[in-house]
Amino acid sequence: MAKAKTQLTDYDQPSVTVDVLVFTILEDQLKVALIKRGVAPYQGRWAIPGGFVQMEESLEDAARREIQEEAGLNNVFLEQLYTFGDPKRDPRGRIITVAYYALVPGEKLTLAASTDAAEARWFSINELPKLAFDHAKILAEALRRLRSKIEYSTVASALLPEQFRLSDLQKVYEIILGEDVDKRNFRKRMLSFDLLETTSHIDSSGPHRPAQLYRFKQKEIQFFK
Amino acid sequence: MAKAKTQLTDYDQPSVTVDVLVFTILEDQLKVALIKRGVAPYQGRWAIPGGFVQMEESLEDAARREIQEEAGLNNVFLEQLYTFGDPKRDPRGRIITVAYYALVPGEKLTLAASTDAAEARWFSINELPKLAFDHAKILAEALRRLRSKIEYSTVASALLPEQFRLSDLQKVYEIILGEDVDKRNFRKRMLSFDLLETTSHIDSSGPHRPAQLYRFKQKEIQFFK
DNA sequence: TGAATAGTGTCTTTCAGACAATATGCC
DNA sequence: GGCATATTGTCTGAAAGACACTATTCA
Numbered sequence: 001m002a003k004a005k006t007q008l009t010d011y012d013q014p015s016v017t018v019d020v021l022v023f024t025i026l027e028d029q030l031k032v033a034l035i036k037r038g039v040a041p042y043q044g045r046w047a048i049p050g051g052f053v054q055m056e057e058s059l060e061d062a063a064r065r066e067i068q069e070e071a072g073l074n075n076v077f078l079e080q081l082y083t084f085g086d087p088k089r090d091p092r093g094r095i096i097t098v099a100y101y102a103l104v105p106g107e108k109l110t111l112a113a114s115t116d117a118a119e120a121r122w123f124s125i126n127e128l129p130k131l132a133f134d135h136a137k138i139l140a141e142a143l144r145r146l147r148s149k150i151e152y153s154t155v156a157s158a159l160l161p162e163q164f165r166l167s168d169l170q171k172v173y174e175i176i177l178g179e180d181v182d183k184r185n186f187r188k189r190m191l192s193f194d195l196l197e198t199t200s201h202i203d204s205s206g207p208h209r210p211a212q213l214y215r216f217k218q219k220e221i222q223f224f225k
Numbered sequence: 226m227a228k229a230k231t232q233l234t235d236y237d238q239p240s241v242t243v244d245v246l247v248f249t250i251l252e253d254q255l256k257v258a259l260i261k262r263g264v265a266p267y268q269g270r271w272a273i274p275g276g277f278v279q280m281e282e283s284l285e286d287a288a289r290r291e292i293q294e295e296a297g298l299n300n301v302f303l304e305q306l307y308t309f310g311d312p313k314r315d316p317r318g319r320i321i322t323v324a325y326y327a328l329v330p331g332e333k334l335t336l337a338a339s340t341d342a343a344e345a346r347w348f349s350i351n352e353l354p355k356l357a358f359d360h361a362k363i364l365a366e367a368l369r370r371l372r373s374k375i376e377y378s379t380v381a382s383a384l385l386p387e388q389f390r391l392s393d394l395q396k397v398y399e400i401i402l403g404e405d406v407d408k409r410n411f412r413k414r415m416l417s418f419d420l421l422e423t424t425s426h427i428d429s430s431g432p433h434r435p436a437q438l439y440r441f442k443q444k445e446i447q448f449f450k
Numbered sequence: 451t452g453a454a455t456a457g458t459g460t461c462t463t464t465c466a467g468a469c470a471a472t473a474t475g476c477c
Numbered sequence: 478g479g480c481a482t483a484t485t486g487t488c489t490g491a492a493a494g495a496c497a498c499t500a501t502t503c504a
Contacts, residue, residue, distance in 0.1 A: 012280050015238050016310075016321055055237050055319050059310035083308045083323050085241075085284035094280050096241055098308050098321075167455075184458070185494060192492090208454040209501035392482075409485070410467060417465095433481035434474035 014094040018062040019050030021142045025106035025159050030175050031122040033111055038118035041091045042132035063100040071111055077103040077158035081142055089134045101142045103158035150176050153223050157216045163199050165211040195222050239319040243287040244275030246367045250331035250384050255400050256347040258336055263343035266316045267357035288325040296336055302328040302383030306367055314359045326367045328383035375401050378448050382441045388424050390436040420447050
């Protein structure tokens, strides 16, 4: 009885998937990309997109591949969230999933349904459907992480275009934290970290005073203080 | 060609291990339990103890089993750290490891060498040997997490017996952060969170003024502020 | 000129950090 | 009494939070 070369034990081994929560801001709401399952189990239920890890790719590569297939996006903010491995989390057998979350700027984004998905859609996190597997728990954990991280880092930048108004940045905070923020204190604090710089551009699109456009000095996420 | 029932894809799948960093405080130093590898690869090198995840156990259960086998300990503080899945991290093949870290009170602890380990020992994090695989990276990540978490939570409690002097608690902070802490500011701050309470016991062991013994009001880890 | 958003400063309160003297028990 | 650690409070500076008016452009 021949074992595959990659088999390291005589025991059955769990399978490993990578699930990716893709977040963006649309219509002044935080949205997450979900797919409608086309096959059992949980056929017809909405779920977090994911797939099996290939033998030759890293976990992060698998997550990026998933985002590429699902939303056609490259080069987005991506961070490992947590690994979920309860033996009963998937009725098909032992499947461990390494969850990642990604943040993409709030612009026009098309979602493609993958092979075994009937449909893909953005859902506001305020109007979530019932999710398959333990995906509600995974999503809750991602939201906790995001809300925590925005307080002490520049992750919000990943949800904005390169240039933005300070009021845009403030709105991202308000949407993610779910509460109003004082404009003066917010600006004072953000500018005090010296991570933002003005650009030579001004936004004159609205019927009101134009706004200075800013950008983050560094593309990589920075920490406050 | 028959597939095992648990095989969900036609592809080879990575193996999954759980590695556990067990920390304690001994001789006024932060120590980590390592095992000396008895087999190739990296035979003779020190490594973080770990093992394959069994089909019927959760990741956390696997980690607890590992701690039980390695150090004979139950019921310790345990938290998932990160999942490492670089395809080249193990020369034997594709092995993904879910890393956990555990904290045990600084008392008498015996380490048992497991099956494929020649030896097990505590190492001060200031005198670490060269480690096998990517274990140096994993250890560095655990230290980062621990140093960060002690600043805003009661994790330090997991490194102390149930009752302790405030100076013991302060020492834990100094050892983990690697710097001195001001006694008055430390006590003021700790007590201000209202997470500690005095016990009816007093430590009169030394040739000096006896100290009040405290305990944390809750056994579970709490967050400051 | 009215509507809409941009942009700005002060005061108060809270928290972190620097800093030193007295208290108590053992030997 | 000497040694060793326990215990305690004040001052200062920095940051957070409350709070309201003027500026600018467009329709």
